[in-house]
Amino acid sequence: MKKIIFCFLFLFPYIIFGASSNVVVNASNNINPFSPGAAFSINSAEWDGYALLKTNVWQFQHAGIRYIRFPGGSNSNEYHWNGNGSYNSEEAWVVNGSPNPTSFSPGFLNLSKYRGSTSACYRKKAMLTDNDLSTSWKSFPGDTRKQYVILEIQNSSYQPVPVNRIVINWGVPYATQYKIQYSNANWPGNGGIWVYNDTAWTDTSLSVISGSGGNVDLSFTTVSAKYIRILCNTSSSSDNQFEIKEVKLYYGATQISVNSNDPMLQTKTYSSSVALGDAFERYGNMDFEQFMSVCRSLTPPAEPLITINFFTGTTQEAADWVYYSNIHKGYNIKYWEIGNENAGNWEAGGPVDSQFYAKRFIEFYDAMTAVDPTIFVIPQFNSIGDYENVTMNASNNPSAYDYYIENFLKYLQAHGRQDIIKAISIHRYPTYQPASEATVLANVNIWDTEMTPLNNWINTYCVNPQNVSTWLTEYNDGIDSAFTNRYYNSLFISAYILNYMKNGGDFGFLFADFGTPGPGQFAPDIYSDFGAIEGGGLSGNYAIYRYQPRSSYWALWMLKNRFSAADELGNTLVSATSSNNSLKVYANKRGDRKLSIILINTSQTDDIQTNITLSNFNPLPDAQVMTYSPQHYSWILNGQQSYANPDLQPTDGTINNASTNFTVNVPAYNIKIITMFDSTLPTFTPSVTPTLLPTATFTSTPIFSGANLLDDCDDGDKIDLWGGTWNIYGDGVSTYPSIFTAMKCDGQGASGSNCYAEITGTVMGNSWGFGVSIPLSSNWSPMDLRSYDGVFFWYKGDGIHDARMFVNQNNIPCYDYFGVDFQTNTYWTFYQIPFSQLTQGGWGNCGGVWTGDNIQAVTFQVSYSPVTYNAYIGIDNVGFYKNTPVATLTPTQVITLIENLDEVYVHPSLFTGKDGQTGIYFYNVPRYVKLQIFNISGELIYQTEKDDTNKTLFWKADGKRGSEKLSAGIYIYVLWDGKNKKTGKIAIVR
Known part of the structure; x- marks a missing residue:
């Protein structure tokens, strides 16, 4: 899952005199627009377990x-998503019903049968040095490259050892x-270069060896070596495949290699590829x-990001997943990532x-997009700085090299497939077993240099580079960091992800959602974990x-x-600088007409007096401030x-x-977010108020000359008549x-229409709440509405x-x-608003011109x-009109409340009386009273008169005839004795 990066950092002490900073923000100097939902997302994992995630989903809310990655890290490369299947003769897992699967059973984790790379951090052995001749490494068939296996034999001080003999089975x-x-x-060393x-x-x-298989015992002139490689030139098979059961190394009679079934003890090996074929390990926990x-x-x-099994899965299995999720189930999952850290020697076939x-990525892309051409198929890389084809100098240090990602993109370009790259996924954990919190915090600005080559490669090798997004699908402070759960990680993550976004990053996925303190991958005594939420491992008094x-x-x-407005309103990082290197500062010009500045003081000792200068934004004096400090959070180290x-x-x-x-x-080790309001635009005030036309008669089809419905809602689904999908959105708080x-x-829609859109909720104070968009096309493509005069709709x-x-x-x-803005009523009201009367709020002084020819939604x-x-x-009944529509009006029914019947009360909702009849019961009703029932649209649906002395009046709800069947909804009752009236509302829930 993680690349172990050995970094040699030289830290020099410095003193900040005065502990002050000048912060300058230019609200008109746009740096990078961003989506907070995309940027501040998270990794989930099957190992979390469904119960854990479901119980804590409110914390995600x-x-x-907004975006969650699944099934999680390196397990993705040994995960079969659908357990309803079987292995074929080539040892590949095949989903039942492929290529159009419609049945599902829980997926499972598997272990590669032919693994050639040791993954000590995941306790997964390689088959080359496991001291078992019944297991073996096999290379991927049909791969025309020369295949190899490598044995690492350097000592614990990273020094070479003598070797002069090899035994190969x-x-x-x-x-x-x-x-x-x-x-x-x-x-190791040099930023993650591998041998x-x-x-x-x-x-x-020995030079070139001619082989005939079987067991060979070969001696050669003694060499002092850190690594031994078996380079396979030609194969006994036509598909260039190779199989090795076991390898042992000797110096004379002394065995140098450690051949053991324990991945923590065995000599580490690395292989160039791995064949398909795996064995069941366990079902996923989710x-x-x-x-x-x-x-x-x-x-x-939430939008899923699905990581496809690159090593033990097939292209058909991936395509089946797309078919099942998007075609059969209609989940419309857009983002699919091919493998996880595939260049890492800890992966199943890495x-x-x-x-x-690149060759295999094209095969996955073609298979998956043949099922659904709208999806994004994303290549996944370890880090931007990964090297390959390294030339070593006389001192055995790198003197020249290629970049892995650039070579990948060159391959696509050379094969005419550069147009398939719509996004690129990377990972970055900037430290390995860091010595201090300051060591990690010194890395928060690494994207200032690391994103430059990636952006250059995208511009050079990709079609429409401006549309290629960057995905940081795993990050945290470091591998085996003892500090991940401490307060300081809030400083690191805030500054690190914002620096990434400032340099053009689009998506960010923190690793990971849940964790329980425990030993690290190679540090047994740190008792830390990656989790953003504790994973349920605490017990006893700590539960x-x-x-x-x-x-x-x-x-x-x-x-x-606090730092961001909702995705739908828009957010843009603007220029923000700090004169004090300990104070990290970023500014967001928000679509809700606010400017937010985050101030991150990474000094453990110094408060920083900060002078803030704004240009192109004139705030109101009153501003919101959020503070997070060590007084809010303190990590108590107590083992597991x-x-x-x-x-x-x-x-x-x-x-x-x-x-x-x-x-x-800004106190030492504090975060402050200041959110200011534009003093020139305190409210969104339209130039006109639309005319309200209460209880207008309207049918579910257009009656106006030249009108065109966007949706009448009567088909009951959320696909509008123009092909778009109704979409609700919110502020993340309401x-x-x-x-x-x-x-x-x-049956309670406008003028009694059957269906309508209804959204209810709670709007938090000082927030803008929520809304709903009705797109004019399935993919929000702009439409030309210049032939229309305005928009009409019914609203309640x-x-x-x-x-x-x-x-x-x-x-x-x-x-x-x-x-x-318009006034609302509690009953259906018709609104007709000319386009000419729409106004802008004026946020950001950006201006804008109404054109009418590039409209995406209402x-x-x-x-x-x-x-x-x-x-x-x-x-209900939303559409566009031309030639000014005229609606036929009917008078509004007015019901006057007269209190002389105060002793009457109603048994709410449906109630079954002693006589077995189900309906609504009115009690203490005098003699000679008339009952009338109206629906919410004011239509009379039931009436009766009472002239007996029985003080109970019954409204039968469950008659056999359809006219007597009472539907769920809001109803108004009127009791009238010829002089006095009593009214009320009844809510029926079925």
Whole structure:
């Protein structure tokens, strides 16, 4: 899963005199637009278990997680997603029903049968030195490159040892010609260069060996070596495949290699490739369908990133996954990643070189996009700086090399396939067993240099490079870091991911969601883990700290919920500089007309008095300030029962001195986020108020000359009549339905239509709440509406708060869409709004011109409020008109409340009485009373008169005839005795 990078860092002490900083922010100097949902996402993993993830999904919701990666790390390369299948004669797993599978059973983890690379960190042995002749390494058939295996024999001080003999047990097929070579390259070190990338191997005295298989015992002139390689030149098979059962190395009679079944003890080996073929290990703790149910339970539903099994899986198995999820189940998963850290020697078939990976990537791409051409198929790389084809100098150090990613892209270009790259995935853990927190924090700005070559390669080798996104699909502070769960990691993650985004990064996935303190991969005594949330391992007196959020969680929470506006409104990093290197600063010009600045003080000792100068943004004096400090979170080291106490949510506060030049103090090791309001645009005020036409008569099909419905909702699904899909969105704080799967169909739509859109929820105070967009096409492609005069719709709200309608215009600067605020009613109301009366809010002084020829959607949003409130959105019959429509009006029914019948009360909802009849019962009803029942549209649906002395009046709800069947919904009752009236509402739930 992780590359172990040995870094040699020289840290020099420095003193900051005065502990001050000048911060300069230019709100008009745009650096990089970003999506907070994409940038602040997370890795999930099958090993978490469904119960753990489901129980804590509310924490994902609270943090605003929008993208989740699955099935998780290196396990992805040994994971069969669907257990409903069998192995074929070539030892490949085949899903039942392929290529159109429709059945599913939980997937499982497998172990490669022919693994040639030791993965000590995952306790997975290689078959070459396991002291077992019944196991073997096999290379991938049909791979035309020369295949090899490498044995690492350097001592614990990284020094060479003498060797002069090798014993090889060949399988079938075997090498008919091969070489025994050695290397003394200075590994490890040099930023993750690995010995298998070396081009300067030296032949032993054996030179070229002719082979006939079987067991061979070969002696050669003694060499002093760190690594021994068997280079296979030609094969006994036509598909260039090779099999080796066991290898042993000697110096005379003394065995140099350690041949053991224990991956922690055996001599490490690396292989050039691995054949298909695996064995069942265990079922995953969370299967694909369970993972999807978690994604769909979030609001809005999380977007999955699926990592495909590159080494023990096939292209057909990958294509089957696309078919099952997108065609059969309709999940429409867009993003698919091919393998995990495939160039790493810890992977099931790694290390794979760039050319073989590129060749196989094309095969995966073609198979998967043949099923669904809309998906993104993404190549996955260890890190930007990975080398290959390294030339060593006389001192056994690198003197020249190629870059892995560049060679991959060159291969695609040479084969005419450069157009298939839409995204690139990388990983980066900047430290290995760091000595201190300061060591890690010194790496937060590495993207200033590391992103440059990647951006250059994308511009050079990719078609439409501006559309190629960068995905950091794994990151954290380091491998085997003792500090990951400490408070400081909030500083690291905040500064690290924002530096990545500043340099053009698009997606970021923290590794990982859950963790339990324990020994590291190679550090048995650190008791740390990668989890953003405690994974349920605490027990006894410490069980009260189970599932507690870690400092890394709070970093994501702050960045998503305080530093950023909602994805739909837009966010743009703008120029922000600090004169003090200990103070990291970033600024976000937000689509909700605010400017947020994050100040990250990485000094453990010095408060920093910060003078902030703003240009092209004039704030109101009152601003919001969020603070996160060591007083909020402290890590208590207690072995495997380590925990945090305190563990508090960041604190919200205010300042009243914001201006274009103001001062704020940032204490040592603190994070502050200051969010300011544009003083020139305090509210979104339309130039006109639309005319309200209450209870207009309207049918479910257009009645206006030249009108065109966008959706009448009456088919019940959320696909509109133009092919777009209704989409709800929110601010990450307010709550509303987690899944908007279909229209509400209870006969209570506008003018009694059967179906309509209904969204309810709670809008948090001082937030903008939520809304719903109705796209004009399936992929939000812009449409030309210049032939129409305006938009019409029916709307029902709470009658207290206004609502907003705006039109999404493609490429409008600063996401400052044209729209209008309007008053709502508690009954269906018809609105007709000319395009000429729409106005911009004016956020960011970006301006914009209404053109009408590049419109993507119509959007409705609940209104802002300084206090929390329950909001309601009801929408029906949305469309566009020309030649000004005229609606036929009917008078509104007015019901006057007269209190003379106060003693009457109603048994709410449906109730079955002693007589066995189900319905609504009215009690204490006087003689000679008339009952009338109206639906929410004001239509009379039932009436009766009572002239007996029985004080109970019954409204039968479950008659056999359809007219007597009472539907779920809101009803109004009127009791009238000829003089007095009593009215009320009844909610029927079925």
